[in-house]
Amino acid sequence: MSRGSGSPFRPYDTSFTNDVRKALGIRGLMPPVVESFELQKNRCLEQIAMKTTSIDKYMYLSNLRNTNTDLFYRLLIDNMREITPLVYTPVVGEACQKWSHIYTQPEGLYLSWSDRGNLRNVLENWPAEEVDIVVVTDGSRILGLGDLGVNGMGIPVGKLALYVGCAGIDPRKTLPITIDMGTNNEGNLGDPMYLGTKMHRVTEEDELEFLDEMMIALNDRWPGLVVQFEDFKNPFPSLERYKNTYTAFNDDIQGTGAVILGGVMSGFGRSGIPLAEQRLVFMGAGSAAVGVAKQIVELFIKNGMTEDEARRKFWLVDSKGLVTNDRGDHLAEHKLFFSRDDNSGQQFASLEEVVDYVKPTALMGLCTTGGVFTESIIKKMAAMNEHPLIFPLSNPVHKSECTFEQAMKWTDGKVIFASGSPFPAYTHNGVEHIPGQGNNMYVFPGIGLGAILCQSTHISQDMIYASAAGLAKSVNDEEKAKGWLYPDLRRIREVSVVVAREVIRAAQAGNLDRKKNLQRLNDAELDEFIKKAMYDPCEPSSSHIASRVPSGSSSPVSEERGRF
């Protein structure tokens, strides 16, 4: 029996039938009316609407998730477009910034530097018998908000809520982890309420040693579980170290790479420009930018280019300007592959200079800096291209390189657009346009679901590529006709089935699947298997409740009280 990101009990739940109330000995502990999920959801929506700040809505929803897990997930699944921004980007960003001040209850596992050598024992404290998936952060680069230390816990909690809502992972088998390696955020260090250890960050080498111990301990307690690394400032060393040893992947490099690859597969077609003529400028040369660029390189190679031809289609700009071999600084390892050598000694310090020089067909923003896609730059993109591809992908909203409204106005509606955080619809020339959301939430839930169901030994590059192809396939004719790059978020569970299926097929092709009997299923049968495995919260029946009551316990209400 577990609590974790979801309590299996529904104390005082007004949807309990009279039989259930009698069987549990809880008659009278709640109002007499037996309610449907529908009514309960409507009350929740009313209560959310009464809250005047986003953070109040976030706290309300966190409390609901912890006290009435099934209702929370029904609400999320049935109101995906409205609730996702409240539990994920953008509001989760603000929640993380305020985490130590809004904290009310434990929602994940904190592994501290002082626990090193003892991590296996600390894991024993996690109350769930089974865990299928972990999302872990060290809080060092939370969205585009920098080092938030343990306040970053909102991210693993939020990502796992989407695993459950978008892909039907059992909430009782999810584990959010924040490793507390110290923080270099002086605001946190000076904050009396900061909930992490008040010390500067340990070295990268020390952190890697700590992660080694954590990975061994996790796989010892829950063999073969999936581990998603999230929002690490330098995620490359851990990805290289664990990708061939454990069932692990990095969402910011690989998940983001896949979701944007899925979007450009559709976007390049809409732009009408052949792949060979595409020229992509990236503002940002960090983990997400390099992850995205490398995935698109793979697309180019699959379409006949050599690796060298493919990498030359990219110009990456970091905080010092265009990344070139002769810029005079020491380039981080991950930038070398895309570093330019054709600049004839010329250096370009600003994005606008790079745009003038490259004349790109596409502009990707992954630089954590709001507003850098200026009116002048976007107008140049529109002058150079019939349909410029402009993706401001940094999160949360105020870090977005431009807004949807700006991109639409400054290109006179010609833009092919996707952003990391959601933007409202915009009406141009009397037609309402809905912006695409190029966020890894379209793929990571399906990647995790696929890996869990086929019990894959690793998460290979082919599985990541397959997730992007699955996403691109999921855009239906109606969505294509509207010019959308991504499917309607309200269909995300259908999309996750396709993504999971493609991920499983790629695992099978690479002989990484341990659950071999799925190989016998055709695609329709495999989809059915996946759908049946997905958690789908339903109204409680007597048997449903009985299966959740531990033997010897007469009432889950009294049993549950005082836990944690």
Ligand SMILES: NC(=O)C1=CN([C@@H]2O[C@H](COP(=O)(O)OP(=O)(O)OC[C@H]3O[C@@H](n4cnc5c(N)ncnc54)[C@H](OP(=O)(O)O)[C@@H]3O)[C@@H](O)[C@H]2O)C=CC1
């Ligand atoms: N839409 C999505 O699904 C996702 C979005 N993201 C977003 O992408 C952003 C970047 O994440 P990530 O790559 O992991 O972060 P990193 O810290 O690894 O990289 C940030 C990059 O931006 C560069 N940069 C920072 N400020 C500027 C500036 N003013 N001008 C030009 N370049 C600048 C940095 O330069 P330098 O190298 O010189 O320091 C670095 O290359 C975040 O906002 C994150 O929220 C991330 C993952 C998924």
Ligand SMILES: CC(=O)C(=O)O
């Ligand atoms: C979406 C995401 O993973 C990020 O912004 O880091």
Ligand SMILES: [Mg+2]
């Ligand atoms: Mg992230």
